[in-house]
Amino acid sequence: MEENSKYIKRCFTLAEKGVGFVSPNPLVGAVIVKDDKVIGEGFHQKYGEAHAEVNAIENSKEDVAGATLFCNLEPCVHDKKQTPPCVPLIIEKKIKKVVISNLDPNPEVNGKGVDALKKIGIDVETGILEEEGKELNKFYFKFISQKQPYITLKLAQSIDGKISASKKEQTWLSGPESKKIVHQFRHSHDVVMVGAKTIRTDNPLLTVREVKGRNPIRVILDGKFLLSHSYKVFNTNSEAETWLIVAENFSGKKKIKSFEARGIKVFPLKSDRDGKINITDILKLLAEQKITSLFVEGGQQVFSQFLEANIWDELFIFQSPRILGQGINSFELNNAVPLKIHEVSKTGDDILFHIIR
Amino acid sequence: MEENSKYIKRCFTLAEKGVGFVSPNPLVGAVIVKDDKVIGEGFHQKYGEAHAEVNAIENSKEDVAGATLFCNLEPCVHDKKQTPPCVPLIIEKKIKKVVISNLDPNPEVNGKGVDALKKIGIDVETGILEEEGKELNKFYFKFISQKQPYITLKLAQSIDGKISASKKEQTWLSGPESKKIVHQFRHSHDVVMVGAKTIRTDNPLLTVREVKGRNPIRVILDGKFLLSHSYKVFNTNSEAETWLIVAENFSGKKKIKSFEARGIKVFPLKSDRDGKINITDILKLLAEQKITSLFVEGGQQVFSQFLEANIWDELFIFQSPRILGQGINSFELNNAVPLKIHEVSKTGDDILFHIIR
Numbered sequence: 001m002e003e004n005s006k007y008i009k010r011c012f013t014l015a016e017k018g019v020g021f022v023s024p025n026p027l028v029g030a031v032i033v034k035d036d037k038v039i040g041e042g043f044h045q046k047y048g049e050a051h052a053e054v055n056a057i058e059n060s061k062e063d064v065a066g067a068t069l070f071c072n073l074e075p076c077v078h079d080k081k082q083t084p085p086c087v088p089l090i091i092e093k094k095i096k097k098v099v100i101s102n103l104d105p106n107p108e109v110n111g112k113g114v115d116a117l118k119k120i121g122i123d124v125e126t127g128i129l130e131e132e133g134k135e136l137n138k139f140y141f142k143f144i145s146q147k148q149p150y151i152t153l154k155l156a157q158s159i160d161g162k163i164s165a166s167k168k169e170q171t172w173l174s175g176p177e178s179k180k181i182v183h184q185f186r187h188s189h190d191v192v193m194v195g196a197k198t199i200r201t202d203n204p205l206l207t208v209r210e211v212k213g214r215n216p217i218r219v220i221l222d223g224k225f226l227l228s229h230s231y232k233v234f235n236t237n238s239e240a241e242t243w244l245i246v247a248e249n250f251s252g253k254k255k256i257k258s259f260e261a262r263g264i265k266v267f268p269l270k271s272d273r274d275g276k277i278n279i280t281d282i283l284k285l286l287a288e289q290k291i292t293s294l295f296v297e298g299g300q301q302v303f304s305q306f307l308e309a310n311i312w313d314e315l316f317i318f319q320s321p322r323i324l325g326q327g328i329n330s331f332e333l334n335n336a337v338p339l340k341i342h343e344v345s346k347t348g349d350d351i352l353f354h355i356i357r
Numbered sequence: 358m359e360e361n362s363k364y365i366k367r368c369f370t371l372a373e374k375g376v377g378f379v380s381p382n383p384l385v386g387a388v389i390v391k392d393d394k395v396i397g398e399g400f401h402q403k404y405g406e407a408h409a410e411v412n413a414i415e416n417s418k419e420d421v422a423g424a425t426l427f428c429n430l431e432p433c434v435h436d437k438k439q440t441p442p443c444v445p446l447i448i449e450k451k452i453k454k455v456v457i458s459n460l461d462p463n464p465e466v467n468g469k470g471v472d473a474l475k476k477i478g479i480d481v482e483t484g485i486l487e488e489e490g491k492e493l494n495k496f497y498f499k500f501i502s503q504k505q506p507y508i509t510l511k512l513a514q515s516i517d518g519k520i521s522a523s524k525k526e527q528t529w530l531s532g533p534e535s536k537k538i539v540h541q542f543r544h545s546h547d548v549v550m551v552g553a554k555t556i557r558t559d560n561p562l563l564t565v566r567e568v569k570g571r572n573p574i575r576v577i578l579d580g581k582f583l584l585s586h587s588y589k590v591f592n593t594n595s596e597a598e599t600w601l602i603v604a605e606n607f608s609g610k611k612k613i614k615s616f617e618a619r620g621i622k623v624f625p626l627k628s629d630r631d632g633k634i635n636i637t638d639i640l641k642l643l644a645e646q647k648i649t650s651l652f653v654e655g656g657q658q659v660f661s662q663f664l665e666a667n668i669w670d671e672l673f674i675f676q677s678p679r680i681l682g683q684g685i686n687s688f689e690l691n692n693a694v695p696l697k698i699h700e701v702s703k704t705g706d707d708i709l710f711h712i713i714r
Contacts, residue, residue, distance in 0.1 A: 322696055331517050349698070
């Protein structure tokens, strides 16, 4: 049993190497063990490319016949995808036993992979470190089961709950260590999202610079479609994709075209009279675009909308060691929101609250 | 050397038993050691009563002649006080050696006690765990050296920096564990202070109920002298003393008398036209009244005044795990205040920030 946990943990570690590159696929790692010796390892490296099991088999230094395959997710059996299914390969290669952490929640697989293996006489164990496996693939699990991206909110505020000292310009509130964590989050999420006001006051790039990683798609919420295309996010298309979500009844064809001419994708959605778009409509759009994870970086209105709709998964609040004593509140809500604080830690001089809904 | 630290630490532990009862005197513990054995212990138990050294000598099971006296503060030599000085007693009892943590900052003693002991041929060592000794007696050291009470600010807020959801009524923001810590602070400080608005919205008792201890003097700041005497603090005189600080030009003799008739001490101080009294004038008044420590519990205006004046020593912020999203800000300042966060810890469900200026 301890052996199972050890190799499944190794699968998790391998799987994590795919963070940022495999979405909307899950993170998967695979280890092949024969005579108590690892003979092959692999992970799913990039969306559209080979699965972890295939890579592990190909990387094996010995014949895999009679070996045990460890894999954090159930091997696939369906062919509704870009690469051939893994189960037939496992059978063909005469793998003797398969040990799995999670069944694939995808209804095309969900248990069918295990059934197919068992039917042919392959020994299968499931549920090893199940919770850790679900945590690793929390984006995928939510996306598949709820048809919504996993939502991580992040804000930097002063100890007295201000995200900026003034409406007009940015107050830089977090230290270099916190910035690194934020860039790591950008790398791991499919999309980074901010509202129009954040673009106007901070003019951020929203790319990954402080750590090694790939840039997420930048999604800008601008219901009233008031932003000009002078901002950085609209002029750095070669670095990262930018999408603009606007209210249908605030969007003229000409303006849309002027953004599209710069390579920006514009998505008009229905809204209320003030150009406010329902969060669920935004999430529906993103899910249709195969976005499994959303990193929301501001500002007050966007945070407040997610909290009021009660649609979010995790909230990270970086508290900068200062009292601003005036400025923009982190949130403006009609009703208080009780929170479950999962962890409080120091990152440089900042205090990081990790909150799970 | 390790022996010295061990017995001085024991002095600290003994001294702490005097917390809440010896002010404006310092906290002092004494240990008498003969042939590597503790033969007597004592501490300063109550203002006006015997000093630690005297108690330790009196409690000794053996003759103290030839013994070593450990004491966290320099023995006194002056007689400008309620009890006879300790140095002559030490000499009379033929104590051989005296080991001290801190010299007494009081100019009536400061080194003179040590000199008198040395002069008679008694061996004296000083400076053992000096910083810990100063920390233990931080109220006394500040009071003596700066002629101002030590100031501890405490607030309970939501994670988004609100001390209340509404102007009109109290929002209960901290859990039972935090409440205990607050009551412990009330016990250890000479005075607990709040502004008139806190009295009006919370109608607090400001006594020590959650832990064993003595009640501090309750000082209410009401520049404009608008409070009626219907509130709890003005009707529980048998439990704790209440002082009222008001602006001179807002205070009629008749109203003062009506409070005095209830046993409330009223202190009229000069103010600006709006009845705002300078913090330094308040501190001067308190120092004249021999108040060595001040525990400030609210509200927004009082906190902000202390922060703007930059006159405070420690700040404790209890953050309740919720977002209020509206309400009263913890502070209203014209300028941001950078902070040094000394420690962040959990107390029940709350997160406690301990900040030292």
